[in-house]
Amino acid sequence: MLKARLADDLKTALKSGDRLRTSVLRLLQALIKNREIEKRGELDDAEIIQAVIASCKTRKEAIEQYRKAGREELAAKEEAELTLLEAYLPPPLSPEELQHKIQEALVAAQASSLKDMGKVMALLMPQIAGRADGKVASQLVREALSQR
Secondary structure, eight states: OHHHHHHHHHHHHHHHTOHHHHHHHHHHHHHHHHHHHHHTSOOOHHHHHHHHHHHHHHHHHHHHHHHHTTOHHHHHHHHHHHHHHHTTSOOOOOHHHHHHHHHHHHHHHTOOSGGGHHHHHHHHHHHHTTTSOHHHHHHHHHHHHHTO
């Protein structure tokens, strides 16, 4: 289970004195704990992955803002944190795998026009969560539907 892996990695980071990893993992565990409180129950691995994705998204936005402000040292710190967090995500889909998943979702939803975009995305997103960018997938689905 991913939660146990996070706890083990935090213990290892604390023992080794790795401040950055310790900080990132503590923040992630706090985020997971808050989501468990909101849910009133344990999170499963898929929900934990969603928390990691949210944390990664926050880091990416911060990197962009720091770069705009000319704060390269802060952007570098956020990039290091992002790299640590990405290690907990499943491996990314290749473009071919993503296209294959999109085609499967189009067939499963019996999509014939852009009106079916919501149905297709509802089927597709749980399969690609954490493995592909939703914006890219959305654009590819839109292109595939416009050709039908």
